[in-house]
Amino acid sequence: MEDKAFKKILLKSEVKTSERFTDDLMKRLETRKAERPTSIQIALRPALWGLVTVEMAVLALFFLVPMTSFTVFNWIHLGKTHLMVGLIFLFILGINHMLRLSQKVESYNQLVKQ
Amino acid sequence: MAIRDNDTDAKLIDRVKEGDDRAFVELVNKYKDLSLSLAHSIMKDRDKAEDVLQDAFVKVYEKAGSFKHQSAFSSWLYRIVVNTAYNALKKEKKYREMEHFNQETTNIGETTNTDTIREEDQKKYIVMAMERLRPDEALVLRLHYLCGHSITEIQEITGFGISKVKVDLHRGRGHMEEALEDLLGDQVKDLL
Known part of the structure; x- marks a missing residue:
């Protein structure tokens, strides 16, 4: 078969996309945009990890220091147990937030790298 | 069939970099059928090829900022489509079957x-x-x-x-x- 004739045949080998292809793609991009971590979130990540670490250290300190209550400016008087529960709650909240943010950043980086 | 027009494509991709989604839609509509044909060459299945093409265009959108105009946009796009399709094929472990x-x-x-x-x-x-x-x-x-x-x-x-x-x-x-x-x-x- 001649090259010209072969080209004529191959020009008919084009496969068409479905009608909703572009709309589906743009919807998918919109969803991704909403899920994408913001630059502020990415920038704050190391700072947040730092806060969680400090909180861990404070928790350990409270656990180790032999005292039953904690007084701030002579008018806030907190029991050691209440303070511990509050700090543990904040610690879990912080860790949960950090893990979700890390997951978001990782999945975004993975797609960009591919 | 899309005609390769490097100047128009370069302007469109620059607009995409600036966040213009309409420019991206223009590029998608221009190249989607030829790109699907390439993905179909590898996947041998229209629906799977279309899924691969969706992934490829998402990558193009996300990576638009890294396009440096060192090659034609169409070549860059087809390279992403081809790589995405071969990766999808490897994942399906069908490559060996298709060798024959x-x-x-x-x-x-x-x-x-x-x-x-x-x-x-x-x-x-x-x-x-x-x-x-x-x-x-x-x-x-x-x-x-x-x-x-x-x-x-x-x-x-x-x-x-x-x-x-x-x-x-x-x-x-x-x-x-x-x-x-x-x-x-x-x-x-x-x-x-």
Whole structure:
């Protein structure tokens, strides 16, 4: 078969996309945009990890220091147990937030790298 | 069929970088059919090829900022489509099966020696014949004859060596002619 004739045949080998292809793609991009971590979130990540670490250290300190209550400016008087529960709650909240943010950043980086 | 227009594409991709989604839609609409044909060369299944193409265009959108105009946009896009398709194929572990020349046929409809094949059926038979080729051969044939890329450009897009591109072009043509003759017999001449 001649090259010209072969080209004529191959020009008919084009496969068409479905009608909703572009709309589906743009919807998918919109969803991704909403899920994408913001630059502020990415920038704050190391700072947040730092806060969680400090909180861990404070928790350990409270656990180790032999005292039953904690007084701030002579008018806030907190029991050691209440303070511990509050700090543990904040610690879990912080860790949960950090893990979700890390997951978001990782999945975004993975797609960009591919 | 999309005509390669580097200046227009360069302007459109610059607008995409600035966050203009309408420019991205223009690029998608311009290249989606040719890109799907390339993905289909590798995946051999229209629906899977369309899924691959969706992933490829998402990557193009996310990576638009890294496009440096060192090559034509179409070459860059096709490279992403081809890589995404081969990765998807590897994930499906179908690559080995596809290495062998597929001899199975799918019936579209009965053809008789007296009937001439309708335009619509012609395309179906040609696509079916393409599905019988090895992914590399089908890809190289479509890049050369459908997209109009030179051997050097095909090398850049696929990452294949020059000699492999030439061999795949030569063998692909032979296999395509065999597949068409097998499917259509004497009616191959109706395609011309």
